[in-house]
Amino acid sequence: MPVFQYKARNSAGALISGAVDAATLDAAAGELLEQGMTPIDIKAGRSGRGRIATPQESARPRPAVRKGAGTKPPESGLQQLNDALMRKKIDITELIIFSRQMQSLTKAGLPLDRALTGLRGSMKNPRLKQLIGEVLADLESGQSLSTALGHHPKVFSPLFLSLVDVGENTGRLDxxxxQISRYLELEKSTRKQVKSATRYPIFVISTMAVALGIITYFVIPAFSQTFARLGAELPLETRxxxxxxxxxxxxxxxxxxxxxAAVVGFKTWVRSRRGKLIWDHQKLKIPLAGPVFNRIALARFSRTFAMILKAGVPIVHGMGVVAGAVGNKFIAGRILRMRDGISRGESLxxxxxxxxxxxxxILQMIAVGEESGTIDQLLEEVADFYDAEVEYDLKRLGEVIEPILIMFIAGMVLVLALGVFLPIWDLSSAVNN
Known part of the structure; x- marks a missing residue:
């Protein structure tokens, strides 16, 4: 008969581990429940005779393992370097996959520990696999899923944690x-559109910067030496x-x-609280790009606020979560002022x-939604409206930037032509005459 290793808690809350003989995993869980223990983790163990360990046996100290016997050998320097290189950042695509899989597993009624154990085995990113292991350890210690995920604020946003908390309290984690996966997919789509619109201008500007550096450092000094040997008077542009x-x-x-130093100083300043606030405000005033940043932030506000209201989060608490999700400190400050007004009894x-x-x-739609009690549905329509505006603006941004870049390149080529080739033409004319 198969043997299953388990971790469970007895009626006193003590953590017990051991093995049990059962035909299936469900049968093993049923046998543990009959013994008055609550299963936490059950997995297939080694073949052989097994039985349920008593609390005294579980608490009995295990024999010491001799050095070098059954222990994992120390990793080589090459292996450690390989592990360090493999610890890549957890990106939004992996979070989407994680959310979808968690939705499917929780909808099927699988316990959280078994769901996370299965996910950890299927993850290819070592960093995400380690994170899930830490979340599992926190769950076994009696913490809720939202609390366990909250120990990793750089990976899971306040919105992510708030929705998970609501799902736990209502029993609808699926x-x-x-909702989380849908939100992350829209966020990924927006980021992809922004990168697509800025890829061409960044490539052109970077290429021109490299070309200018080569011309300034290598080409112009060679012409300068030639002009100096000829002793001719040079035009102002050439000088x-x-x-x-x-x-x-x-x-x-x-x-x-x-x-x-300027780049490092700017990044350090932007990371500061005041610098981030000023920079986010100034970004909204950048010609052509400023309105796009504004609509992206408002689209995030509308969609996030609609999700918060649908999930049943209190509106005052939800506004704080929304402020952290818009991605702009200046607009977040205005949202927090809205929250303060609502807490004083003012209408949305x-x-x-x-x-x-x-x-x-948008204000008219908010008013209608507040009067009819369908504010969440209308805010979703507002978000769709802003998303369509952002998509149109990003396409238009590329069309507007392209002729500006062409004019910039033409002007640079004209200056170089006048400065470098005009003296050559003058000298050629003088020789012919």
């Missing part, structure tokens, strides 16, 4: 993970280019160091008007 080239050649170390419509970040059409 619906919670379904400016030669002056810039000489400055770059002589002081490139300081220019490179200053650029690196009045606080939205005071926030001064919604169009009249």
């Amino acid at each position: 619906l919670a993970f379904e 400016i280019l030669i002056g810039i080239s000489d400055f770059v050649v002589n002081w490139w170390q300081f220019l490179l160091g200053g650029t690196v 419509y009045n606080t939205a008007v005071t926030a001064d970040m919604f169009s009249p059409l």
Whole structure:
């Protein structure tokens, strides 16, 4: 008969581990329940005769293992380096897969420990596999799933944790993970659209920066030496280019160091609380791109708020979660002011008007939804409206940026042509005459 290793808690709450003979996993769980123990984890063990361990046997110290006998050998330096390289960041795609699988497993009625154990074995990312193992350990210690996931704030957002908490309290974790997966898929689609719209401009600007560096450091000094040997009077454009080239050649170390220091300083400033607030506010004022950032944040607000209301989260608490999900500190501050107004007894419509970040059409939909009690449905329609606007704006952004880049490249080529080739043409004319 198969043997199943188990972990369970007795009536006193003590953790017990041992083995039990049973035909199936369900039969093993039933036998444990008959003995007055609550199963936590049951898995197939080694073949052989097994029985349920008593609490005294479970608490009995195990014999010491001799050094080198049955222990895992120390990893080599190459293996440690390989493990370090494999610890890649947990991206949004893996979170989507995790949410979908959790939805399917919880909908099938599988216990959380068995669901997470199965998921851990199927994950390819070592970091995510380790994280699930830590969540399992927290569950075995008696913590809830939302609390266990909350120990990893860099991976799971406040919205993710709030929906899981609501799913646990209502007994519908499957619906919670379904909402989470839908939200993450929309978030992934938005990020993909932004990257698609900015990929071409970034590539062109980077290429032109490299070309300018090569021309300034290598090409112009060669022409400068030629012009100096001829002793001819050079046009103003050529003298400016030669002056810039000489400055770059002589002081490139300081220019490179200053650029690196400026980038590091800017990133450090943006990570600070005040810097992040100022930068997020200024991003909304950038020509062409500012309105896109604004609509992306408002689309996240509308969709997240609709999910929070559908899940049954209290509106005051939900507004705090929504503020952390919009991805913009400036807009988050206005949402928190809306929350303060609602906590004082003001209506959602009045606080939205005071926030001064919604169009009249959106404000009208909020008012209708608040009066009819269908605010969650109308907010989803608002989110769909903003998503469509973002998609249109991103397509239009690429169409607008392309001619601007072409004009920039044409201007740069004109300056280089006037500065480098104009003296050559003058010298050629002088020789012919």
